[in-house]
Amino acid sequence: MSLEIDRRRALAAGMCAAIATHAPLAANEGDNVNDSSTYCAMAMQLTARSLERLPDAAAARAAMLEHIAEIEGQIRTSAIFVAQYSGKPVKLVVLPEYLFTSYPGRISIPDFAARVGWAADGPEYAALGVVAERLGVFLAGNAYETDAAFPAFYFQTCFIVAPSGEVVLRYRRLLSMFAPSPHDVWEAYLDKYGLEGVFPVARTEIGNLAAIASEEILYPEIARALALRGAEVFCHSSSEVGSPLATNKDVAKQARAFENLAYVVSANTAGISGTAMPLNSAEGNSQVVDWKGRVIAQSGDGETFTAFAPIDLATSREARRTPAMTNYLARQRPALFAEAYAAAAEPFRGPDGMMADGKPAIPDRDYFRRAQEEVIERLVKAGVI
Known part of the structure; x- marks a missing residue:
């Protein structure tokens, strides 16, 4: 018993030391941390914070930067546990939809853009770059973004920040009920960004990463367009109703995975604070779905990191390259x-x-x-x- 207690104390001490020194995350000693084809992905189920009750844009921007600083410790502690538990390093972390702002509601488009819109070269991305660099992870998330080419507009944007601190993927949501889409300014958008800017795929050392925003998981065309450009892992930032019953989005996550032979890492909010809506209306069921469409990890309610699982790209790549009835991607005829x-x-x-x-x-x-x-x-x- 005393040996087990000593072991746990040593583990806890090591975790605390790593947090204190901001050391990059790694797996247990002896693991091949350079093996990029197998690693752990983690969907962080965190509470989104509405900024609508703050007095002005300055207060809102200070709150966003403070929130970004807070998540570093949450991710670090969670990822250390995952690495100790699974023996594999966490290399991909997905955050929920509009984590730092919540949704705009009835605020006008220009007012919301001015209040919480992130510029591509702004302090919010710089702060996330520092977090990703310190932790040595790819950090995927979702925010509302401004663009100098489209003044007073905002686009709901999924991003991926590399361990270098660089934003390596920026995907603007295409299908939204109440927000501008690149399709609404299509010719000008294509002139500026091209089709690669509409359906971007980041080719990284941990695989070809793409992003899908919220309910866009319900539209097979978006995932297929990304898969046809090489996407192997879909980072899905969402804020949705969690239920013990299979929701439309839950069904869609599995379908998008197996029909494209791709992983889906889906992070839901753990509720939305600062609004009149009941706190836990959009929470639960963050999950990782493998390329066969199987849910291999799923969270319950509340703030948690428990939707984590290994990503085995060697196996999914082999399946994509093997003639078979189950190779739905190769059998497609666009x-x-x-x-x-x-x-x-x-x-x-x-x-x-x-x-x-x-x-x-x-x-x-x-x-x-x-x-x-x-x-x-x-x-x-x-x-x-």
Whole structure:
């Protein structure tokens, strides 16, 4: 018994020392930490904080930087435990959707952009870069981002920060009920960023990483477009209802995984604080899904790191390169559906809906509902619904 107590004390002392010295995370001694094909990914289930009750933009920005500083200790302590438990280093950490701000609600687009929008070269990304560098991990998350090319706009953006501190992936959400999309300023967006900027894939030493935002997991086209560009691991930042029943998003996470032979690392919020909504309305069920569509780790409720699992890229890559009925990615024929999609496009929302006289035009909040009502009306007239 005394030996076990001594062992636990030594482990705890080592964890505390690592936290105190900001040492990069590693696995147990003797593990091959340079083996990039097998490592642990961890979905951090943390509480999002609404900033709507803060008095001004300065207070909101101070709160975001303070929150970023807080998560370093949470990630470090959690990742040390995971490495000790599994024997594999944590190299990928996924944070929930809009963790540092919550959602905009009825705040106007320009006001929300000015209050909490992150600039690509702003202090928030710089602070996250320091966290990723200190921990030696790829850090994926989600925020609202401004862009000098589209003044007073914001785009909901999924990002991946490398251990170097550099932002190596920036994906702007394409399908959203109440937020601007690159498709709303399409021609100007393509001129600036190209298709690679619409469907980015980061080719890294831990695999080809891509990001999917929140309910976009429900749309197979987004994951497939990323997989066709090489994505092997989908980082899914979400804020959703957790349930003991299989939700639409839970079903979709498994489907996106097996149909693309890719991993899904999905981080949900542990509730949203600072709003009138009951705290725990959007929490639970963060998970890791393997390339066969199996949930291999899943969290319960509350703030937790327990959705962690090994990512075995050697096995998934072998499956992608093997002729088989289960190789759904290689069996796909994109050209088969291109004409059908093009023929069906007319009733739906087209590109450049927020452009006027060649310039971005900021809509009011009711625009989004009106736009969908118009689509429904056209679909009815076309006999689609």
